[in-house]
Each structure stands twice: as structure tokens, then as C-alpha cells.
Amino acid sequence: TILVLDFGSQYTHLITRRLREINVYSEMLPCTQKIAELSWKPKGIILSGGPYSVYAPDAPHVDPAVFDLDVPILGICYGLQEIAWTHGQNVSAGEKREYGRAQLQLEPHTSMSPHVDELFKGLGQDFEVWMSHGDKLSKLPEQFVTIAKTANAPFAGIAHTEKQYYGIQFHPEVTHTPKGTILIKNFAVNICKAGANWTMEAFVDKEIARIRALVGEKGQVIGAVSGGVDSTVAAKLMKEAIGDRFHAVLVDNGVLRGGEAKQVHQTLTEGLGIQLHVVDASQRFLGLLDGVSDPEKKRKIIGNTFIDCFQEKANELTAAAHNTPQAGEIEWFLQGTLYPDVIESISFKGPSATIKTHHNVGGLPEKMHLKLIEPLRELFKDEVRAMGTNLGIPHDLVWRHPFPGPGLAIRIIGAVTPEKVRIVQEADAIFISEIRAAGLYGQIAQAFAAMMEGKAVGVVGDQRLHGYIIALRAVSTSDFMTADSFVFDGEWLKRVVNRIGNEVQGVARVVYEVSSKPPATIEFE
Ligand code: XMP
Numbered sequence: 001t002i003l004v005l006d007f008g009s010q011y012t013h014l015i016t017r018r019l020r021e022i023n024v025y026s027e028m029l030p031c032t033q034k035i036a037e038l039s040w041k042p043k044g045i046i047l048s049g050g051p052y053s054v055y056a057p058d059a060p061h062v063d064p065a066v067f068d069l070d071v072p073i074l075g076i077c078y079g080l081q082e083i084a085w086t087h088g089q090n091v092s093a094g095e096k097r098e099y100g101r102a103q104l105q106l107e108p109h110t111s112m113s114p115h116v117d118e119l120f121k122g123l124g125q126d127f128e129v130w131m132s133h134g135d136k137l138s139k140l141p142e143q144f145v146t147i148a149k150t151a152n153a154p155f156a157g158i159a160h161t162e163k164q165y166y167g168i169q170f171h172p173e174v175t176h177t178p179k180g181t182i183l184i185k186n187f188a189v190n191i192c193k194a195g196a197n198w199t200m201e202a203f204v205d206k207e208i209a210r211i212r213a214l215v216g217e218k219g220q221v222i223g224a225v226s227g228g229v230d231s232t233v234a235a236k237l238m239k240e241a242i243g244d245r246f247h248a249v250l251v252d253n254g255v256l257r258g259g260e261a262k263q264v265h266q267t268l269t270e271g272l273g274i275q276l277h278v279v280d281a282s283q284r285f286l287g288l289l290d291g292v293s294d295p296e297k298k299r300k301i302i303g304n305t306f307i308d309c310f311q312e313k314a315n316e317l318t319a320a321a322h323n324t325p326q327a328g329e330i331e332w333f334l335q336g337t338l339y340p341d342v343i344e345s346i347s348f349k350g351p352s353a354t355i356k357t358h359h360n361v362g363g364l365p366e367k368m369h370l371k372l373i374e375p376l377r378e379l380f381k382d383e384v385r386a387m388g389t390n391l392g393i394p395h396d397l398v399w400r401h402p403f404p405g406p407g408l409a410i411r412i413i414g415a416v417t418p419e420k421v422r423i424v425q426e427a428d429a430i431f432i433s434e435i436r437a438a439g440l441y442g443q444i445a446q447a448f449a450a451m452m453e454g455k456a457v458g459v460v461g462d463q464r465l466h467g468y469i470i471a472l473r474a475v476s477t478s479d480f481m482t483a484d485s486f487v488f489d490g491e492w493l494k495r496v497v498n499r500i501g502n503e504v505q506g507v508a509r510v511v512y513e514v515s516s517k518p519p520a521t522i523e524f525e
Helices: 012-021 064-068 078-086 114-120 180-191 200-215 229-245 260-271 282-289 295-322 339-347 381-390 418-437 490-503
Strands: 002-006 026-030 044-047 073-076 091-106 126-137 144-149 157-160 165-168 220-224 246-252 276-280 330-334 371-373 446-460 463-476 507-512
Touching: 002 012, 012 026, 012 180, 044 078, 044 180, 073 078, 078 091, 078 126, 078 157, 078 165, 114 144, 114 157, 114 165, 114 180, 144 165, 165 180, 200 229, 200 371, 200 381, 220 229, 220 295, 229 246, 229 260, 229 330, 229 381, 246 260, 246 295, 260 276, 276 295, 282 295, 295 330, 418 446, 418 463, 418 490, 418 507, 446 507, 463 490, 490 507
Parallel strands: 002 026, 002 044, 044 073, 073 165, 220 246, 220 330, 246 276, 330 371, 463 507
Antiparallel strands: 091 126, 091 144, 144 157, 157 165, 446 463
16 A cells, blocks of 8 residues: 555645556545554555645644655655655745646666666656646755756756655646656556555445444435436445445436436436435426526526425434434435545635536535535546446446536526426437437537527428427537537438427427537536
8 A cells, every 4th residue: 555645735636546547555644644543554655745835834744754664755746845854955935936847857867776767767768747836946955866857947856865765846646747657656566566456346345344434333324316427326335335324315306307307216226226215396496497597596596495405305314313213313414526526616716717606515514514425535537437337337327428417407598497398308318319329429428408598480281380499419528628519420410300300399490509618618508
């Protein structure tokens, strides 16, 4: 196991992710972790980056005992400065703060210690790295040599001449350092000799054990599910960990896809054995949405009403829990937060404008005095999918396109009515089933039918029809931050458009929307 000590960089989790990618176990702990309190001995230690300056009076520092463990240490960015600082060396605030790409050059040296070369083995003479730091080293600490530099940082890589201590100013864990994973592998596998035996199966077992320890023998957990990948995987993990002491709640808000509540109910209860409570609140939501056309207002109504519905159900279940002597109170709230959500909510604190307020259930636990449990918090989407597969969740669900919390309400431009919802549901079902039949579902990141505002004229038989306008949208994207419209075969598209026009009552026209993001967004509102 590699111990990753976290100094608070937004990239720290990427270090653990890279380690998982090369099948190495790691444990991430706060930078102030007392080594004496560890029940295991790490094979090596990585000190992460962080937002501080080592000379700030409140700067965090590692337990000096890490240097007595006699294991290899790699300091990244702040971690490098921390190593230098603990070895009595000056760090100065860089005149030029350095952010972005830089070309790293390995430094030839005449050291007698072969270990100093191990870190950059197989990486070539110079390669691209990603820098993000303010402070930089102004002088080498005693007994250290320079192993790499960039135009701006003369000590971009340093190594101790006797001990296996390394410091690098750049971030090997981000994809902008294309060879970073090799460097991390050099450190973890070659230098630390950590075994490459991490598996998803073992990770799941460990998470289950962690949940059991956290919740205790009697504790009960409640969580919302949507039918999407994240909440389903989190729910299944809970089910495996604590069985029927986990209660899943699905709120039908009336703007789900056609037949969805029923389908989710079937998959979760019959397929996965999860105890699911469906709250049919569609009338309540549609009533509140009546006549509302502002997208942010729609989001607020749906978000708040969701919280109300969930809370009512939770109170009911909590009252029922009083009567089950074999179990304790409902004290925990499960949330399927992923690591990218964590970063997003951090970066959203700044002035970087919130483009859309994404619907989530953030305020709920505090309001209900529940403790938050987030078992997917360290994982990325692809890892959640791998975990889902490992937990026996059906392939189609694991690879399902994302569906927004406010549902069809933000795919219907303008005011939402039950008729419009019905039309979008039917059009969407045809579009998606044709995409599946053509074998294209997996190549598309997200596809759906939406409705434009207003009506258009069409003709059915000899009758003039004043009907709705459906817009179809399908996009390719890897991170949903930018997206490209998907290119279908023209004849195929015409056939699907005709099917929707003929089969969905009330539709006068169907258009295929080809905007990319930016300037458009993926959803219509
Ligand atoms: P946009 O439309 O912002 O969508 O390009 C990017 C991704 O986010 C989803 N999305 C939402 N998800 N609540 C959600 O839970 C929302 O309010 C919301 N708005 C957009 C969208 O489906 C896409 O996957």
C-alpha cells in the first residue's frame, strides 16, 4: 500500500486514481496523519500538492516520523517544498507563478547513487508536464541533486543522494502530463516495490467493510435513487453492506421518461433485491410547474419539492423504524456523489459563473439532521461503472445515458403541461429504441427528444394540424463540459423522424438539432 498524504490539492484524488489504474493499493489520509497511529506500514509515501506556502504560519506539515519510516517518499508540488522545508531549505515565492504546460528536461548528473535515475526511467530525455504552483525552490537542500528542470523552474525535479526521496514541481497525476502514469508507476512499483494487485472486487469488499464499520450493527440508512448509474451503484453497495437496513426512495416527479418509475422499481426490487419505496408525486410536481416557463424557476420548484417529498417519506420511515427493535434509528443519508461532483462544487464557490444550478439534494442531510455517507466520493464515472458491473448491475443500466434531475421539464422549452410531457416521452422512447436497434447507443454520450416552444402547422391526411415541434438531440462528449452533435445516417434519421411524426399524436414537425456545446448546452434549458 502506498500512503498518499493530502495537502488539499484538487488533484490529490487523481493520484489515487492513477495508482488504481496500475493496480496499486493506496490509502489517502490527511497530511497531518500521525504515523504512530497507523496500523500498517506503507511501502512508500506520496506527499500531494496543496494551496499553501510552506512558509505561511498556518501551513500544514507532515508528522516528522514519515522520514523515520525508511520508505521511499515522492513529493509533488507542495510536497516537494515540504521535503525541502523539512531538510532545512529555502523556498521562495516564484516571481513567475507557473501554470500550464512546460517542457521538462532531465538533468544529467554524476551522482554515484543509481536510485536517483529510477523515477524518470523510460520517459525519454524531455517531455511535457503540467505545472501549477506559486512557490518554487530557490536552492537545493543539502544532499539533494537536481534531476530535472524547466525553463522557469531550475529545480523541477530533485532527489536525495542517499535516501529514496524525490520531489517534483509538476503534476504527474493529471492527463496534461501525458507520461505521468509511467512516472507514478516507476515510483510505486519499481522504487517502492508495491505489489500491483489492486482489484475492483477487493475494493468493493473494502468499501463494504468501511460502510459496516461506519453505520454499526443497527444503524439504518436512507437514500434517494433515480434509476441512473451512480445512485443505483451506491444503493447496491449499501444493500450488500447492510441489507434491509438500507431504504431507497424514488420520487416520481411526473417528468421522468415514459414508464421509468415502474422500470426502476422492477430493476431495483426484483433484479437487485433493494428495498425501494416509490413516492408518486407527479400530480404535485406538475401542479406546481403549471404555467412556469423560466428554467431556473423550474429547477428550483423541482429541487425544493423533491426535498419536501423525500423528507415526508423519510419521516414516515423513521417513525416506522421506531417499531423495529432489531434495528436502530435512521441516522444516515446516502448520496451517490462522485469525485468530479466534489471538484465541481468546490470550483463553483468562486466567481466562475454557475451556468445552470444543477439539481441535487445537498441541503437535505443538515435539514433532516442526518449524517452523510458518500461511498463513491473517491471514484470517477468509469470506475463507478466498473464497480456496478462487479456488483452485478445489468449492462444496460451501467451504461445508461445520464438523465438530469429536473427531467423533461428542462427539455420542454416554456411551460410544462401533462400533454407536452406525454408527447416528449413517446418521441423519446421511439428515438432511443431506434438508436439501440441501430447499435449506436454506446457511441453516443447522451440522446433525447425535447420540445421547442410554440406550435407549427402540419398536415395529417387532408387535415391541417397545428401541432408541437419535437427536437431530437444526440451528442458525443467525454466530460460533458464540451460536446459535439452526433452525425446519423441521413436516411436513418428521416425514418426516425417520420416514425415520430406518424406515431406520436400532436406532433407537427420533428427537427434534428446540431449545435455543439459551446455555445449551446446539452439540455435545452
Ligand atoms: P448541459 O445542459 O449543462 O448539461 O450542457 C451537461 C450535463 O448535465 C446534465 N444537466 C443536469 N443534471 N440537473 C442535473 O441533475 C440539472 O439541472 C442539469 N442540467 C444539465 C445534462 O443532462 C448533461 O448530462
